[in-house]
Amino acid sequence: SVCMTNCPTLIVTVGLPARGKTYISKKLTRYLNWIGVPTREFNVGQYRRECVKIYKSFEFFRPDNEEGLKIRRQCASAALNDVRQYLTEDGGQVAVFDATNTTRERRDTIIQFAEQNGFKVFFVESVCEDPDVIQENIVQVKLGSPDYTNCNTEEAAEDFMKRIKCYENSYEPLDEVLDRDLSFIKIMDVGQRYLVNRVLDHIQSRIVYYLMNIHITPRSIYLCRHGESELNVNGRIGGDSGLTPRGKEFGKKLSQFLQTQGISDLKVWTSQMKRTIQTAESLSVPYEQWKVLNEIDAGVCEEMMYEEIQDHFPLEFALRDQDKYRYRYPKGESYEDLVQRLEPVIMELERQENVLVICHQAVMRCLLAYFLDKTAEELPYLKCPLHTVLKLTPVAYGCKVESISLNVDAVNTHRERPEVGISLEAHRRAHTHPQEDGSVWPDMAFSPRAFSSTGCTVQASAFLLTHGVNLTPNPQHSKHPTRK
Amino acid sequence: MIYSLKGTNQKKLTQTPLLKIWVPWMGCSLNRRRGSSVPQFCNSPTMIVMVGLPARGKTYISKKLTRYLNWIGVPTKMFNVGQYRREAVKIYKNFEFFKPDNEEAMKIRKACATAALKDVAAYFSKEQGQVAVFDATNTTRERRAIILSYAKERGYKVFFVESICDDPEIIAENIKQVKFGSPDYVDRDIDEALEDFSRRIECYRASYMPMDDEEDRKLSYIKIFDVGSRYLVNRVQDHIQSRIVYYLMNIHVTPRSIYLSRHGESELNLLGRIGGDSGLSPRGQKYANALATFIRGQNIRELKVWTSHMKRTIQTAEALGVQYEQWKALNEIDAGVCEELTYEEIQENFPEEFALRDQDKYRYRYPKGESYEDLVHRLEPVIMELERQENVLVVCHQAIFRCLLAYFLDKPADELPYLRCPLHTVLKLTPVAYGCKVESFFLNIEAVNTHRERPVNVDINRNPEEALLTVPEHV
Numbered sequence: 001s002v003c004m005t006n007c008p009t010l011i012v013t014v015g016l017p018a019r020g021k022t023y024i025s026k027k028l029t030r031y032l033n034w035i036g037v038p039t040r041e042f043n044v045g046q047y048r049r050e051c052v053k054i055y056k057s058f059e060f061f062r063p064d065n066e067e068g069l070k071i072r073r074q075c076a077s078a079a080l081n082d083v084r085q086y087l088t089e090d091g092g093q094v095a096v097f098d099a100t101n102t103t104r105e106r107r108d109t110i111i112q113f114a115e116q117n118g119f120k121v122f123f124v125e126s127v128c129e130d131p132d133v134i135q136e137n138i139v140q141v142k143l144g145s146p147d148y149t150n151c152n153t154e155e156a157a158e159d160f161m162k163r164i165k166c167y168e169n170s171y172e173p174l175d176e177v178l179d180r181d182l183s184f185i186k187i188m189d190v191g192q193r194y195l196v197n198r199v200l201d202h203i204q205s206r207i208v209y210y211l212m213n214i215h216i217t218p219r220s221i222y223l224c225r226h227g228e229s230e231l232n233v234n235g236r237i238g239g240d241s242g243l244t245p246r247g248k249e250f251g252k253k254l255s256q257f258l259q260t261q262g263i264s265d266l267k268v269w270t271s272q273m274k275r276t277i278q279t280a281e282s283l284s285v286p287y288e289q290w291k292v293l294n295e296i297d298a299g300v301c302e303e304m305m306y307e308e309i310q311d312h313f314p315l316e317f318a319l320r321d322q323d324k325y326r327y328r329y330p331k332g333e334s335y336e337d338l339v340q341r342l343e344p345v346i347m348e349l350e351r352q353e354n355v356l357v358i359c360h361q362a363v364m365r366c367l368l369a370y371f372l373d374k375t376a377e378e379l380p381y382l383k384c385p386l387h388t389v390l391k392l393t394p395v396a397y398g399c400k401v402e403s404i405s406l407n408v409d410a411v412n413t414h415r416e417r418p419e420v421g422i423s424l425e426a427h428r429r430a431h432t433h434p435q436e437d438g439s440v441w442p443d444m445a446f447s448p449r450a451f452s453s454t455g456c457t458v459q460a461s462a463f464l465l466t467h468g469v470n471l472t473p474n475p476q477h478s479k480h481p482t483r484k
Numbered sequence: 485m486i487y488s489l490k491g492t493n494q495k496k497l498t499q500t501p502l503l504k505i506w507v508p509w510m511g512c513s514l515n516r517r518r519g520s521s522v523p524q525f526c527n528s529p530t531m532i533v534m535v536g537l538p539a540r541g542k543t544y545i546s547k548k549l550t551r552y553l554n555w556i557g558v559p560t561k562m563f564n565v566g567q568y569r570r571e572a573v574k575i576y577k578n579f580e581f582f583k584p585d586n587e588e589a590m591k592i593r594k595a596c597a598t599a600a601l602k603d604v605a606a607y608f609s610k611e612q613g614q615v616a617v618f619d620a621t622n623t624t625r626e627r628r629a630i631i632l633s634y635a636k637e638r639g640y641k642v643f644f645v646e647s648i649c650d651d652p653e654i655i656a657e658n659i660k661q662v663k664f665g666s667p668d669y670v671d672r673d674i675d676e677a678l679e680d681f682s683r684r685i686e687c688y689r690a691s692y693m694p695m696d697d698e699e700d701r702k703l704s705y706i707k708i709f710d711v712g713s714r715y716l717v718n719r720v721q722d723h724i725q726s727r728i729v730y731y732l733m734n735i736h737v738t739p740r741s742i743y744l745s746r747h748g749e750s751e752l753n754l755l756g757r758i759g760g761d762s763g764l765s766p767r768g769q770k771y772a773n774a775l776a777t778f779i780r781g782q783n784i785r786e787l788k789v790w791t792s793h794m795k796r797t798i799q800t801a802e803a804l805g806v807q808y809e810q811w812k813a814l815n816e817i818d819a820g821v822c823e824e825l826t827y828e829e830i831q832e833n834f835p836e837e838f839a840l841r842d843q844d845k846y847r848y849r850y851p852k853g854e855s856y857e858d859l860v861h862r863l864e865p866v867i868m869e870l871e872r873q874e875n876v877l878v879v880c881h882q883a884i885f886r887c888l889l890a891y892f893l894d895k896p897a898d899e900l901p902y903l904r905c906p907l908h909t910v911l912k913l914t915p916v917a918y919g920c921k922v923e924s925f926f927l928n929i930e931a932v933n934t935h936r937e938r939p940v941n942v943d944i945n946r947n948p949e950e951a952l953l954t955v956p957e958h959v
Contacts, residue, residue, distance in 0.1 A: 192701075205872065351723060
């Protein structure tokens with residue numbers, strides 16, 4: 001069947017148990033969603049657990065267990081069905097089919113399924129024979145699995161090793177020759193070596209680049225904002241001001257904190273704005289400045305207070321609350337733009353080991369959303385207070401977060417999502433005569449670029465204003481952060 | 485790397501006037517302090533060592549990689565051992581020179597490799613180079629061992645790039661594209677040259693030891709099979725190697741053309757104002773229509789059209805009547821506080837900034853704005869995607885156009901901001917041999933000139949007249 005360039009992609013994992021397939025699936029899914037590619041993982045083991053409520057032992061996986069095989073085949077079919085639903089009806093762009101898929105027969109079934117539905121297929125195989133790595137995998141994620149809740153550690157480990165054995169005899173790894181027409185990456189020994197075959201398009205190229213940059217060496221990432229700045233204290237957004245005395249105090253406390261952490265070989269990154277650099281200066285260690293870590297550009301609203309924005313640009317202010325992720329300040333940026341410019345930072349964070357990133361509120365929200373798998377809706381409202389360090393440590397399939405407040409007072413710069421009573425769409429539908437002279441139309445000297453991608457027109461908003469729908473949140477209820 | 489002073493004495497921060505980088509003290513050596521928009525990832529110098537039989541694309545890859553790395557700001561130089569050989573042995577007779585039993589020739593070839601290695605060392609130690617691409621066959625383990633130990637002694641990292649190809653059509657095409665024109669074959673006819681070159685390849689084949697999964701498992705390398713159909717990547721050590729691998733995996737040799745054009749003349753262009761987000765002037769609209777006619781006449785297969793997010797490029801693309809993709813990264817350089825000013829106004833309000841810009845137009849960053857150097861950084865994903873794509877028309881802006889053009893035509897940073905990119909002119913770039921053929925099409929619709937040459941006097945104390953000497957005419 002003919003596959004156009006934007007047809008959905010089915011990523012298929014391949015490999016024996018405990019080779020990191022689910023780890024890779026989850027991480028890849030998280031990355032793709034963060035960069036704006038709707039992605040979902042489908043873990044066949046999960047389907048099996050729902051089907052076979054109680055896991056007894058490895059015997060379920062024996063190749064001669066007909067009953068077991070039947071159930072496992074059904075589970076794979078059910079998962080593929082959900083994949084089809086997700087990619088064709090639910091707006092999904094990429095589906096990650098996470099299972100062993102160790103036989104050529106099973107993979108052929110999947111390839112046929114994909115062809116019938118017009119999906120591109122990309123295989124991700126993980127091959128590893130290092131017993132230490134496999135052991136560590138088992139300890140990190142298998143012992144805590146629902147399958148082994150009632151077993152002690154030794155029993156679980158022993159059973160799991162026997163489970164792996166069940167697959168070994170029938171395992172047909174992807175082959176350079178036999179599978180030369182397929183698109184795949186073979187990851188060997190946790191990233192020592194890669195074999196990449198027939199990358200077809202942009203998304204596959206990005207996936208390969210990402211997979212080749214991630215690692216599993218234990219490390220921690222520290223995220224914090226600059227110390228409190230002069231503009232923070234005046235309740236103004238953006239700008240390029242210096243630290244207040246309390247902000248400088250934070251710098252000192254940060255330096256002490258890092259020393260107690262005893263981190264080997266810590267890299268320190270800042271933006272190119274004065275307040276992050278001043279903060280880094282207190283640490284007396286080398287640091288790197290990244291322009292892309294600069295705070296979100298608020299365009300015409302730079303250095304304004306929220307009250308001033310409300311006075312001068314009430315429409316903009318309201319539109320931002322409607323969709324804070326996609327809203328772009330006139331002559332400025334959106335959170336969505338931020339994510340795009342931060343992608344190289346994420347890629348380099350994946351490559352690195354211990355890193356401290358001293359950045360800004362909006363930037364920190366974007367980075368945090370990546371590590372903690374937060375949606376675009378949640379991202380702009382993540383709490384990132386001043387003078388608090390977040391320590392992120394990858395563990396199992398996710399990230400442990402420790403929040404460490406360094407006990408230096410600072411203003412609160414967090415503005416909650418205000419209650420916006422009625423949706424624009426509902427109001428537009430309720431009124432049938434949209435033409436009206438806009439008498440309370442704000443000065444649109446700048447080009448209104450509020451809705452870059454959500455499709456709402458500016459005319460609709462003007463209409464709503466003239467019909468008295470109060471889009472501007474009541475100042476008393478607007479939850480402005482308190483300030484001096 | 486920006487280093488701070490140890491100790492309790494916190495220096496005040498000041499912003500460097502040209503780069504707009506905050507630094508702890510003034511009077512530091514600004515040359516050392518790159519303070520660029522990209523962190524400097526290279527610590528030890530890196531040697532990229534090509535491996536492969538003749539006509540496998542080693543020089544093509546070397547040149548392209550060198551061009552890319554220099555463009556993104558990593559000082560890189562290519563060392564082609566064949567070139568050294570041509571200097572040592574003035575006249576090339578025939579393939580017999582390359583016979584494995586030709587002791588005399590072997591001596592010369594070894595000496596050439598050694599001379600090239602010496603120059604690599606000089607490039608790293610005396611010219612602040614960061615990457616050296618060592619372009620030769622390097623087909624024996626013995627030769628590679630020599631290079632490895634040379635590098636090890638001096639603390640250089642080594643990354644091998646091996647190109648393996650047995651498709652006779654591809655090899656024949658390579659020979660046709662680059663060997664026939666080589667100085668070695670300047671006096672031969674095509675058949676002679678082909679015959680001789682084939683026998684040359686045979687000379688290497690018997691002793692060729694490709695990089696081996698087992699034997700070379702400790703080395704860092706990428707093996708490219710059949711012009712990118714398959715890759716084997718082993719032990720990527722660091723950021724720069726990871727970027728190199730990503731780049732190599734995205735380039736291709738399928739014939740195609742890239743069309744570069746600016747938006748049609750805009751209202752602000754007419755007024756001599758920079759930046760902003762204005763619409764097309766009547767002449768600009770005419771250009772958009774002419775562009776549509778031109779593109780249709782080119783009969784391009786599966787053309788992709790890209791614009792920025794700014795009104796003037798989108799209006800231009802709209803006239804084409806085809807789908808187009810908007811890239812924010814293609815937006816014009818942000819002139820910060822100078823947005824929508826004329827050069828005269830900039831001279832009047834920010835005379836020092838105006839002079840600094842003339843002093844180093846590539847690195848100069850507008851206050852609250854960007855520099856050309858920043859532009860290159862944000863255009864890198866565009867270049868990467870252009871490499872992946874085939875036929876593309878990019879409708880963009882003057883500064884953007886200059887950056888993209890500099891990449892394709894290998895122009896250095898000091899020339900980039902002065903490349904001529906007039907309105908209403910389409911450039912058609914077609915990769916050929918080791919470079920790019922450029923065809924320029926002026927679509928016969930008048931437009932203002934927006935090109936400002938570097939004035940003679942760039943001192944901050946110059947007279948306004950001296951500063952404004954090269955400003956193009958406007959309303």
